[in-house]
Amino acid sequence: MAKLHDIPYRIAPAPQADGLTRQIVGTDHTGQPAALSVIEERPLTIFLNRREIVTAMTTRDYPEYLALGFLSNQGMLRADDEVTAVDYDEELETVVVRTATETDFEDKLARKTRTSGCAVGTVFGDMMEGLAAVRLPQSTVKTSDLYALSGKINRTPSLYLEAGAIHGTVLCQGSDPLVYMEDVGRHNAVDKIAGWMLRHGESGGDKTLYTTGRLTSEMVIKCATMGIPVLVSRSGFTAWGVDIARQVGLTLIGRLKGKRFACLAGENRLVRDQDPDTVPAEPSKHARKGQAS
Incomplete structure (x- = not known):
């Protein structure tokens, strides 16, 4: 199994951490x-200033990043908003994100909808809102990097390999996985990545987002909102997810296992620099079991 110090993660899973499993x-x-x-x-x-926004089912790690990322991906935190504090109360199970100026999201709260994501994901208002302004960079992604990422990520010790019933999302640059977040909902894992990027001023234009979950409309919208031009998964697609990816110019790659993958949007970014026949077969002991839906 790959050693963590061999992979330059800034945040890696901690499957043995207290409170994550029982x-x-x-x-x-x-x-x-059997145990x-x-x-x-x-x-x-999650609260934004004095307003309660949503209650999500989640793991116990990185609640501050989850709150920041959720609010950002829903358009409740904008680039010019000044975040003055993020307060997590473990006993009350709340996160309060405080900004210099309060904003009224009553209309969005009234138009709350349930998503296809597991763990009862929630979005607000029109899911397509704001996508018209998205301009993703005309970057490239090498197939050699995709194969390298798949091997590194799937050899990394994780909650999934420890207990299953979890989704992972990894922020990557080239062939390097940088930030690996897990949660019971794939959308929560993406929001944690978004929160980390927001807190640390990390841009998405030269990044790839890898997820173990399905490539749904919500996942594509979140990735585009984060400014990341490439979204990759071991799992499959939904038709609306593909339609939106094509609309915003996002490269969408699914079913990445071993040497095989399918690209259904943004083929123009792919640089096929490695012969698939040179890619080693995925070891069965590292092959992930079917992902939780």
């Missing part, structure tokens, strides 16, 4: 006692 004893298919490591999920209520 041992639960049951029985196996033979009726014998499993099970993901802990808890509610987290």
